[in-house]
Amino acid sequence: MSHAELRGDYHVHSTFSDDAVSTLAENVEAAAAAGLSTVRLVDHVRQSTAWVPEYLAAVRALRLPDGLTVLTGVEAKILDTSGALDIPALPDGIDRILIADHQFPGLEGPLGPSTVRERMAAGWAKEDVLDQFVDALMATMRRYPGNQLAHCFSILPKIGLSESDLGAERTQAWARAVAETDTLVEVNEKWGCPEVGALLAVRNAGGQIVASTDSHNADEVGRYARVVSLLDALGASS
Numbered sequence: 001m002s003h004a005e006l007r008g009d010y011h012v013h014s015t016f017s018d019d020a021v022s023t024l025a026e027n028v029e030a031a032a033a034a035g036l037s038t039v040r041l042v043d044h045v046r047q048s049t050a051w052v053p054e055y056l057a058a059v060r061a062l063r064l065p066d067g068l069t070v071l072t073g074v075e076a077k078i079l080d081t082s083g084a085l086d087i088p089a090l091p092d093g094i095d096r097i098l099i100a101d102h103q104f105p106g107l108e109g110p111l112g113p114s115t116v117r118e119r120m121a122a123g124w125a126k127e128d129v130l131d132q133f134v135d136a137l138m139a140t141m142r143r144y145p146g147n148q149l150a151h152c153f154s155i156l157p158k159i160g161l162s163e164s165d166l167g168a169e170r171t172q173a174w175a176r177a178v179a180e181t182d183t184l185v186e187v188n189e190k191w192g193c194p195e196v197g198a199l200l201a202v203r204n205a206g207g208q209i210v211a212s213t214d215s216h217n218a219d220e221v222g223r224y225a226r227v228v229s230l231l232d233a234l235g236a237s238s
């Protein structure tokens with residue numbers, strides 16, 4: 001493995017998520033079989049989620065293969081521009097929250113991609129949309145420091161924009177907030193994001209990058225293709 005990041009998978013779903021098929025134990029076994037040194041077990045939560053203590057007990061009960069560090073997490077969407085997250089009260093033992101742009105953070109709550117596209121068609125200026133989005137990401141990192149950005153910028157193509165629309169100023173401000181708040185940025189296999197420009201900005205700002213598959217099936221744990229290309233390109237431009 002040419003990149004140290006590829007020995008970790010920082011975003012692996014289990015059956016605690018509605019849409020995933022493998023157990024925690026199957027994921028841990030797959031991580032060891034893939035030769036990983038670190039795996040983060042993470043599942044989707046909402047404010048109403050009640051199973052987090054049960055999940056933590058199940059992680060504690062796992063038989064851990066030698067040489068594998070197992071980390072915990074919950075994945076939650078950003079709700080609004082104040083940086084609120086859709087999370088329940090979290091017991092001790094959750095190592096990091098995965099902060100996800102599943103919806104667009106609106107002033108008073110999350111907006112679906114089609115709503116954002118309609119509002120843009122009706123005159124919401126692209127630059128204002130991008131400012132609001134990046135400001136919300138930074139507000140969330142400051143409100144919840146020491147966490148991890150899940151597939152950051154994955155919402156942009158859904159609203160008809162791309163990471164290249166962000167521009168250097170927004171990208172650098174975002175990367176500085178990443179570094180200042182000890183936020184991990186995952187390069188995500190499923191979504192192929194963030195792209196090289198944003199990753200380079202994180203590296204230049206002193207922030208930390210990790211790799212993730214966002215797997216929903218143990219067969220996918222630690223198996224990278226797009227992440228390798230992104231890290232290769234980052235290495236070539238550093």
Ligand SMILES: [Zn+2]
Nearest residue numbers: 075100150151
């Ligand atoms: Zn997600």
Ligand SMILES: [Zn+2]
Nearest residue numbers: 011013075214
């Ligand atoms: Zn996920």
